[in-house]
Amino acid sequence: MLTSTPPPTPSTAGTVSAATSAARGFGHWAADPTAAAVPLIRSRVRALLEGWQIASEIADVLLLAVSELAGNVVLHAAVGRMRV
Numbered sequence: 001m002l003t004s005t006p007p008p009t010p011s012t013a014g015t016v017s018a019a020t021s022a023a024r025g026f027g028h029w030a031a032d033p034t035a036a037a038v039p040l041i042r043s044r045v046r047a048l049l050e051g052w053q054i055a056s057e058i059a060d061v062l063l064l065a066v067s068e069l070a071g072n073v074v075l076h077a078a079v080g081r082m083r084v
Helices: 018-024 037-051 056-076
Strands: 002-004 029-031
Touching: 029 037, 037 056
Parallel strands: none
Antiparallel strands: 002 029
């Protein structure tokens, strides 16, 4: 399960949607470290990068890095929650 989580700030009351996080300049998600979470995380990051109008060539490199890092967490440290 992939959940959106706001960053810890004193002014944050309750949950913040991914769109609000994007307006602040970042996204933050938590997921169980399973193989099924990797494409979900990649999809969320892709949407965020598209919202920021990042060039597709740069976005592709960033998405590869996110996929590799998330995959390594699943493979080597599949305990607790994975935060992106």
